[in-house]
Amino acid sequence: MISSRFAISSFASAPLVAAVVLASGAAQADVSVTRGPTAIPDGEAGHAEDLTIANDHLAFSLAVESLPPWGVPRGTLVDLAAVKDGEMDLDRVAFADFIPDNWSAWPNDGKQVRVVEQSPERAVIEVARNFADAMVTTTYTLEKGSDRVHLVTELDNRGDDPLAAIRSGYTLWPDTGYLFGVPGLGDAEETEASDALTDRMVAYDRDWAFALHAPYFDRISYQGQDMYLEHSLAPGETRRFEGWLQVVPSGDLAAVVANEIERKGLPSGRVHGQVEGDDGQSPPDALVMIEREGAPYAWTLAEGGEYSLSLPVGEYRAYATAQGHSNSDTVDLDVTEGGDQTLDFDGLKGPGTLELSIKEAGSGVARDARLTLLEGQEPPVEFLGKKTFFTELDPAGQASLALAPGDYRFAINAGAGFTASQQSLEVSLASGETKQQDVSIDRLVEPNDENWYGADLHHHANILEGTTPPEVVVRAQLATDLDLTFVSDHDATTNHARFKQLSDARGVPFIASIEVSPSWGHLNPFPIDFEGELKVDPGTAPVQDVLAEARRLGAQVIPMNHPYNAYGYLRNLADGKVPGGFSPGFDLLELNAAVDNAETIAAAHRLWDQGTEIYFTAGTDTHDAWNDLTGRIRMMARVPGELTPDAFARALKAGHGYATEGPLLFPQDHGFGERLRLVEEGVGSWTVRAFAVDGLKEARLVGAEGEVVERRSLEGQNDTRLTFDVPGEQTTWVALEVEDVDGDTAWSNPLWIERREMQDYVGDSTD
Structure with a gap:
């Protein structure tokens, strides 16, 4: 059994300020290891035994004794930040770690943390924790001048039983910003990696990006925040995993792609150029989006209107865009080994404004609403804008949207599928135009x-x-x-x-x-x-x-x-x-x-x-x-x-x-959780009104062992009263399941069936 005692090799306990502002000049790239509460702003590692490791590109903290999130054993990476101009930026992650078997329970009663190496050139930290009878040993290596932490994990089955069909791998969970999942896999919550265009995911915002590079993975969960390999591990067997956490001090993925090229030894070429609006000026937040095989692959920022990035050899498509601006035309891009291409984009048009007022039909009362873009230009990078909007809290029912010029169709949800139908709004906006639109919501129940x-x-x-x-x-x-x-x-x-x-x-x-x-x-x-x-x-x-x-x-x-x-x-x-x-x-x-x-x-x-x-x-x-x-x-x-x-x-x-999920239920005589009293083996009745905005498909009366006592087709009607005979000799409870035509379901709590002998009712007319 691994001792739970904190074990760490000797190293200097540098003053706390050393972790906040790194030395300037030639020493700026030195690697530091500091024990104590982290100096990373907004960091969670607050214990005297926690570790912070930093160079001039990044800083990260290990929760040696602080409490990590989600019940994960101590020893995990809980803080990660870029270092900009010698100062640590904010912590941007909740957690980054190796997970031995998806998000299953992690039985753990010990850990060991060692500083294997500490020098101005390199820091190597080893964290060993048990996963029941297996050992999970992860080594974190940060080198001078590097923008990435090298991760190596050995999963060692020391038990007598095999670990069968487990999913193991590195995870990166930001606590702010946005996700750019594995290119080619889209926004899948969970999927195999056969269509992946590369082996990384990125958490990002306008002024930072963290990439998890995981070449071993064969599947993802949570849009790529978990990058797993499904495997088994026989008793005595050990499997090695390798990955990298890369930190970029801006929302530009050029460095992420450059790392892929270097790490894999890929032949590559360079693309560069300018981005301009239709006024001849560079729009703020302009970027160039690169697509491969029809999927977003990477983007690079056009700082001051100029951009440059290297790409692996291959065929791509590219376009430019900016916050609130129209996209440029999309062009084909053939990257050749050693090539250096100039590709300019111009004519990006500025935004228009859509002013919306959502009210209830008849009364004119303002209604809160969710507005979702169904058709029209969507921002390809989330810090450029959203595709979902909400009305304001004050004034209620009002929304003002700055959008790229073009044609749009929105879904208006103000209780859609429950108390009202979803509304659709089509609108066209020109650059510089402000358009007012009123939307009326019919409340149906x-x-x-x-x-x-x-x-x-x-x-x-x-x-x-x-x-x-x-x-x-x-x-x-x-x-x-x-x-x-x-x-x-x-x-x-x-x-x-x-x-x-x-x-x-x-x-x-x-x-x-x-x-x-x-x-x-x-x-x-x-x-x-x-x-x-x-x-x-x-x-x-x-x-x-x-x-x-x-x-x-x-x-x-x-x-x-x-x-x-x-x-x-x-x-x-x-x-x-x-x-x-x-x-x-x-x-x-x-x-x-x-x-x-x-x-x-x-x-x-x-x-x-x-x-x-x-x-x-x-x-x-x-x-x-x-x-x-x-x-x-x-x-x-x-x-x-x-x-x-x-x-x-x-x-x-x-x-x-x-x-x-949509249908609404209104018990008329006996409520959910109440008791229906029946005489001996008599039959009672239960009436429930059912309503569905989208139309009712079927009602199912369920009883003991989950068996369907009665199934009733409702043929798309919106509002009906359902009366069921309840045979007391067959069950001690009944419950109702009602499904609408879209497959949305309501599940009731039970109506309890209480049987009594006849003499219990003598003189009791209320039952």
Whole structure:
């Protein structure tokens, strides 16, 4: 067993200021190793034993004793920054590490950290941690004058059993900026790498770019943030992985491509030229986009209108663009070995402005809305602009969009698919033109009139890998017609005060939560105290302590998030990877928009068969509200009286709710979570009104063991009353599943069936 004692070879503990401002002149490129709280601005490595390694290009910190995110064992890289003009820029990452088997639980009880080499020319740090009976040993090497950290990991199976079909590799998770996934693989959440045009992904913004080069990978997850090799490892077998973390001090990928050329020894040629607008001037933020085999491959900035980059030999297409400007014509580009081509772009036209006002038909009340570009010029690089927009919080229903001139079609979502139909807006803009457009939204149903309210109960803001500021999260949640705002950042409550302020300004209740994130299972206790702070270590605490901490924070309900994915509680419980094993101290099981929920639904049915009152919750797990649809699954709860976070949570704990992707349900006689009392083997009835904006397809009455008791075709109607006979002798509960014509589904909590003998009813006319 590896000792958990911190082991480190002797080195100088340089003054803290040495890590902030590097020496000038000839010594500027020297490599430094500093022990103690990191000097990287906004860095998370805050312990006296943590390490920061730097040269004149970059700095990174290892959390030797600080708590890494997501329950990952200590010893991981938690801070990474560019060094610009001798000063460290902001930390831009949540985490970068080697993951032994996807995001599965990481059983770990020891680590060893060694400074293998420290000199002005080079620093070599070795981090060894166990993954159950396997060892994960990663070496970080930073050399003088280099813009990249060399990574080598040995995964050694020291156990008696094989590690079969595991997915291992390096990950890079930024906590700000944008993602440019592996060229050729698009925005795939998870896919094999057979169509990859190269072997790197990039996190970036206007003034920085971090590239993860991973030549071993054969598949990706999370748009390339995880670059894995699927493999097995026999007892006694060791596999070696190699990669590089490259840091660029601007959002220019020319250096990233140059690194690929050097690393692989590729023949290459150079392309350079100028970019101009139709006024003869260079637009700000101009860049040249390079495509290969029809997919974005790289871009380079046109600083002062001039650009230059080297490319591997091959055929490409290229065009220029700039923020709010039209694209240039796309041209073919044939790069030959040693070639040096001049390629100029001109005629880029400046933006027009679209002013939008979204109102409810009839009443004229302003409506919050999400505006998504369906057709028209999309910014190819996200710091040039978005393809999704939201109306303002104040004034509500208003949006002003600066767009490149051209023809556009937008989708207008103000509760689309739930309470209203999606609207479409077509508009043409000329350069310099301002155009006003009014959009009218027809509200087709009013759940609030029957005391039904909805919330997206799994949503992130801008902590760790979340990239959406609180104001935008609130705008996104109101835009999809949610009735309460909600945030559950990983292991942090930092954003609660701001969410409360924004929500109060709009008169909307705010549910404060936190996603407690052990590697064996995530949970979203709510509502919790606004100023509460997590005091348990998710990386080491047993489940009982984690649940007790959630209650200490004031939670009325504790949901288990995505219970069956790689970092879900029920999956890891079945695999024996949960410290403390099973605990009955949770209340809800999450239906999550990002995963297949079939196993979770089946688990709920098994619990209901046993009479266990654990009910559904639902959330999207949105981290980027511009690129993910907030509220696409939501939890509806019936709350008579004042709508408050506590009242909403109490309703869910009592089962008075349902999860939905669109269809809306209104029980008419017996509510979800309530009891239907039947005499002996009698038959009862249950009536539920069902509504779907897009038309209803089918209703399924489900009973014991998840068997469908009755299936009813609804033939596309929008609004209907469903009355079912409930045979008490066949089941102890029934639940309703309603699907619309688009395949969106609502899943109810159960109606419990309680059978009594006839004498129990003598003189009781109420039953």
